[in-house]
Amino acid sequence: MNMKAPRGTVDLLPENTRKWQYAEKKIKDICDRYNFNEIRTPVFEHTEVFQRGVGDSTDIVQKEMYTFEDRGGRSLTLRPEGTASVARAYVENKLFGNPIQPTKLYYFAPMFRYERPQKGRMRQLNQFGVEVLGSADPAVDAEVIDLAMTCYKEVGLSSLKLVINSLGDSESRDNHRNALVEHFTPVKNELCEDCQTRLKQNPLRILDCKKDREHPAMKNAPSILDYLNDESREYFEQVKSYLTMMDIEYEVDKNLVRGLDYYNHTAFEIMSEAEGFGAITTLAGGGRYNGLVEELGGPDTPGIGFGMGFERLLMALEAEGKQVAIEEQLDCYVVALGEQAEKESVRILHELRAVGIKAEKDYLGRKMKAQFKSADRFNSSYVLVLGDGELEKQMINVKNLETGDQIEVKLQEVVSYMKETLQGGTGNE
RNA sequence: GCGGUCGUGGCGAAGUGGUUAACGCACCGGAUUGUGGCUCCGGCAUUCGUGGGUUCAAUCCCCACCGGUCGCCCCA
Structure with missing residues (x-):
C-alpha cells in the first residue's frame, strides 16, 4: 500500500498555510480595490474545453493533461490552467449579457499538469489569476498588468522584471507566420526535432526555443514587431504608454511568445530576479486572447488575463529573504x-x-x-x-x-x- | 520522457561485513505531593526506502525497483 501523497503533490501544513493565508488575504484585498470579483469553476472540465481553448499544438494539451474517462464514458480533464475554464463559464452563464461590463473576474485555484516535479514545479499547483472579458481597451491590458505587479509588491517582493511583447491581431500573426515559415524552411534540417514540428504547427514558438537559440537563422528571424499592422502597432504603443504613465517599468522582448495558442496582441511575463531561486524564474504569465470566447461558442468577445503561480510567489518571498512571520499566540x-x-x-x-x-x-x-x-x-x-x-x-x-x-x-x-x-x-x- | 544526486527514530545527523545502531533537538516521566520558560536524572529504532543477490553473517557490498531532490524540455 502506498500511503504517500502522489508524486508532484504536497500537504500544506499549518506552518505553511499561515503564509498562504497571509498572501491570499493581501491579494484578495487588492482585487477588491481593483473591483474584481471571484469566480469558482469546476476542477475538471470536458477535455474539449482545453483542447479548443488552450490549443492542440501546445505542450499542455499534447503531454501534460490529466485526462480520464468517467463512468459515463465522458472524457474529462483536470484543469491545467484557468483561462479556458473561465471563458467557458462566461459563455455558458451568458455573462456577456450582464449590463455591468467588462466582466472582471479573479480566481484562486489548483491546476494540474503531468510533469516531472522539480523546484517550483508541481503536478498540482495553485494559481491566482484574473480575467477581464468584454473590453478591447489597451487601458485594460495596463490595468491587468498593474494589478499583477501590485500584488507582488504589496505581498513584499521587489526584485521583479516585467517583460512584454505584442503578438498582433490575426492578420499580423498570419503575415508573420508566413514570413517565419519562409525564413526557416530553407534551414529546416538544421533545427531541432521539436522545431521542425513547430514549423508546421506553430512556427511562432520556434522563436523561444532554447536549443536553437544560437542558430544563425534566429538572429535575423522575422520579428513579430515588424509585422504588426497599423492597428496592432497602435494598440501596443498605447499599452506601453499606459504602463509608463503608471511608472511601471517593463522590457520589450520580441521573442516572448507564450506557450498557449489563444494569445494575441499583448503578452507578458513577470519574473523574479532574486538570487538562489533555482532554474525557474517565471512567476506569472498572461496576455490577451480576443478570439477565445468565440472559439468556445460565445459571441466575439475580447479578453485578457494572467495566471500567477502561488508556490512560486512564496518561493520568491523566501529567496528575497522576506519573512512572513505570523506568530501564533x-x-x-x-x-x-x-x-x-x-x-x-x-x-x-x-x-x-x-x-x-x-x-x-x-x-x-x-x-x-x-x-x-x-x-x-x-x-x-x-x-x-x-x-x-x-x-x-x-x-x-x-x-x-x-x-x-x-x-x-x-x-x-x-x-x-x-x-x-x-x-x-x-x-x- | 532523459540525466545527476540522495534515502538511518517525530526532526537533524554519525556509523560499522559480525549477537546492545552514536549524538543533538523534540517528546514523556522523575527530582519539585497545586504553578511555566533554567538545571540534573531516566525513558524514547523489534522494516537502517522496498525486493532480490553475494556471504557463515548485511543497515553497510552488488542489482533492480520505488520515492525524495536538483537539472534538461516546457512552463506557474
Whole structure:
C-alpha cells in the first residue's frame, strides 16, 4: 500500500498555510480595490474545453493533461490552467449579457499538469489569476498588468522584471507566420526535432526555443514587431504608454511568445530576479486572447488575463529573504486539576470563546507542570488555574505569564474579567 | 520522457561485513505531593526506502525497483 501523497503533490501544513493565508488575504484585498470579483469553476472540465481553448499544438494539451474517462464514458480533464475554464463559464452563464461590463473576474485555484516535479514545479499547483472579458481597451491590458505587479509588491517582493511583447491581431500573426515559415524552411534540417514540428504547427514558438537559440537563422528571424499592422502597432504603443504613465517599468522582448495558442496582441511575463531561486524564474504569465470566447461558442468577445503561480510567489518571498512571520499566540490557557475542576474548565473554555477570547486547555491528562509548559508553547498571555480548592471557594486564579502576577477572581466573573483585561491591552503586546 | 544526486527514530545527523545502531533537538516521566520558560536524572529504532543477490553473517557490498531532490524540455 502506498500511503504517500502522489508524486508532484504536497500537504500544506499549518506552518505553511499561515503564509498562504497571509498572501491570499493581501491579494484578495487588492482585487477588491481593483473591483474584481471571484469566480469558482469546476476542477475538471470536458477535455474539449482545453483542447479548443488552450490549443492542440501546445505542450499542455499534447503531454501534460490529466485526462480520464468517467463512468459515463465522458472524457474529462483536470484543469491545467484557468483561462479556458473561465471563458467557458462566461459563455455558458451568458455573462456577456450582464449590463455591468467588462466582466472582471479573479480566481484562486489548483491546476494540474503531468510533469516531472522539480523546484517550483508541481503536478498540482495553485494559481491566482484574473480575467477581464468584454473590453478591447489597451487601458485594460495596463490595468491587468498593474494589478499583477501590485500584488507582488504589496505581498513584499521587489526584485521583479516585467517583460512584454505584442503578438498582433490575426492578420499580423498570419503575415508573420508566413514570413517565419519562409525564413526557416530553407534551414529546416538544421533545427531541432521539436522545431521542425513547430514549423508546421506553430512556427511562432520556434522563436523561444532554447536549443536553437544560437542558430544563425534566429538572429535575423522575422520579428513579430515588424509585422504588426497599423492597428496592432497602435494598440501596443498605447499599452506601453499606459504602463509608463503608471511608472511601471517593463522590457520589450520580441521573442516572448507564450506557450498557449489563444494569445494575441499583448503578452507578458513577470519574473523574479532574486538570487538562489533555482532554474525557474517565471512567476506569472498572461496576455490577451480576443478570439477565445468565440472559439468556445460565445459571441466575439475580447479578453485578457494572467495566471500567477502561488508556490512560486512564496518561493520568491523566501529567496528575497522576506519573512512572513505570523506568530501564533493564545489569550488564555485553562489549567485544571481534579475531576470536578476538569469538568468546570470545559464550560469556562466555552464561555471564554463565546466572548471572542482565544483559549485552550489540556486534553491529555497532563500534570500541572506539563500544562504550564503547554501554555508556554502556545505563547499564551494568561493561565487560569482551577483546582478543587478554588472550586469550593468559587474562585479561580488568573496568572499573567509575562509578569508572573497572579490574582484570584470570582469564578462567575472570570469571563468578563478576562475580556476586560485583554481588551485593556495589558496582555500581549 | 532523459540525466545527476540522495534515502538511518517525530526532526537533524554519525556509523560499522559480525549477537546492545552514536549524538543533538523534540517528546514523556522523575527530582519539585497545586504553578511555566533554567538545571540534573531516566525513558524514547523489534522494516537502517522496498525486493532480490553475494556471504557463515548485511543497515553497510552488488542489482533492480520505488520515492525524495536538483537539472534538461516546457512552463506557474
